[in-house]
Amino acid sequence: MSAMVEIDNAMKTYEGGFEALKGVTLSIREGEILALLGPNGAGKTTLISCICGISQPSGGAIRVGGHDVVSDYREARSLVGLVPQEVNLEPFEKVWNTVRFSRGLFGKPRDDAHIEALLKRLSLWDKRDNQIKELSGGMKRRVLIAKALAHDPRVLFLDEPTAGVDVELRRDMWRIVEDMRADGVTIILTTHYIEEAEAIADRIGVISKGELLLVEEKSALMARMGRKELRIELQAPLDAIPESLSDYDLALADEGRALVYSYDTAAERTGIARLIAALAEKGIVLRDVSTRQSSLEEIFVGLVHDGEDAA
Numbered sequence: 001m002s003a004m005v006e007i008d009n010a011m012k013t014y015e016g017g018f019e020a021l022k023g024v025t026l027s028i029r030e031g032e033i034l035a036l037l038g039p040n041g042a043g044k045t046t047l048i049s050c051i052c053g054i055s056q057p058s059g060g061a062i063r064v065g066g067h068d069v070v071s072d073y074r075e076a077r078s079l080v081g082l083v084p085q086e087v088n089l090e091p092f093e094k095v096w097n098t099v100r101f102s103r104g105l106f107g108k109p110r111d112d113a114h115i116e117a118l119l120k121r122l123s124l125w126d127k128r129d130n131q132i133k134e135l136s137g138g139m140k141r142r143v144l145i146a147k148a149l150a151h152d153p154r155v156l157f158l159d160e161p162t163a164g165v166d167v168e169l170r171r172d173m174w175r176i177v178e179d180m181r182a183d184g185v186t187i188i189l190t191t192h193y194i195e196e197a198e199a200i201a202d203r204i205g206v207i208s209k210g211e212l213l214l215v216e217e218k219s220a221l222m223a224r225m226g227r228k229e230l231r232i233e234l235q236a237p238l239d240a241i242p243e244s245l246s247d248y249d250l251a252l253a254d255e256g257r258a259l260v261y262s263y264d265t266a267a268e269r270t271g272i273a274r275l276i277a278a279l280a281e282k283g284i285v286l287r288d289v290s291t292r293q294s295s296l297e298e299i300f301v302g303l304v305h306d307g308e309d310a311a
């Protein structure tokens with residue numbers, strides 16, 4: 001798959017000298033779903049704004065579909081749909097006009113059938129003649145999505161799409177994301193909900209203090225997260241791990257008083273029963289056992305924390 005969005009050492013320094021992006025490099029493949037995670041103020045919105053041409057990067061280059069977002073702004077922008085974090089709709093405008101007008105803004109010919117299909121898909125058809133101010137918060141969010149999709153973008157940005165929305169809308173959103181993905185649209189979303197990223201993304205990126213700390217396939221991250229540790233406290237300390245146990249992923253801890261066995265929770269067999277039997281055979285007496293699993297959340301907190309230490 002080719003790159004749809006190419007971010008090459010993007011930097012953003014706001015007036016007053018604050019460095020919100022400190023050289024981000026990232027290539028996003030056509031048709032993939034990338035979730036950007038990071039604490040408040042990490043630079044996620046700034047990065048999205050730079051890609052969408054709302055804000056100009058202070059350094060580096062960003063291309064969408066091969067078009068530079070600064071020198072070839074119109075071409076690049078017409079490929080992009082943005083669902084912003086904040087509702088920015090004209091309160092007195094009707095739903096139908098709001099969405100139709102948005103398509104026109106990108107120079108696309110009028111296509112009422114497309115707008116009708118979009119409004120129906122987003123359960124907004126009954127509200128098409130309502131003014132924006134007459135809608136609930138959730139419905140306004142649906143209008144934002146309809147607006148973002150009105151001109152058939154090839155890249156869709158969702159900035160905190162499910163912050164404060166109800167379960168039904170959240171489910172609808174993910175259905176829409178799945179539909180868009182089936183159409184080959186590239187999707188980039190920011191979220192604070194790790195389980196959401198887990199459910200929907202192909203790849204996960206972590207941003208902290210303007211730097212990209214990690215970008216990894218979700219499956220690889222899950223494999224990492226799927227590891228669990230069995231800690232075996234021993235009656236008598238060991239000097240070394242016995243040769244006959246070298247097949248196991250074992251480490252000595254607590255000056256030989258404990259053995260730590262790492263295993264894959266997703267594997268069909270964890271090897272725990274075999275290990276315990278092997279220990280008994282060696283005459284190693286157990287005092288206690290406990291397990292712990294590193295969660296995805298822990299991985300992120302650790303990453304963000306390490307990033308802070310290095311700063």
Ligand SMILES: Nc1ncnc2c1ncn2[C@@H]1O[C@H](COP(=O)(O)OP(=O)(O)OP(=O)(O)O)[C@@H](O)[C@H]1O
Nearest residue numbers: 014015018020038039040041042043044045046047
């Ligand atoms: N127009 C601006 N002028 C000056 N500083 C800004 C401006 N916009 C954002 N910032 C600062 O840049 C940093 C990154 O902000 P940004 O909105 O990109 O973060 P974010 O990762 O999207 O955070 P959140 O999760 O809270 O939405 C923050 O410290 C913010 O205060």
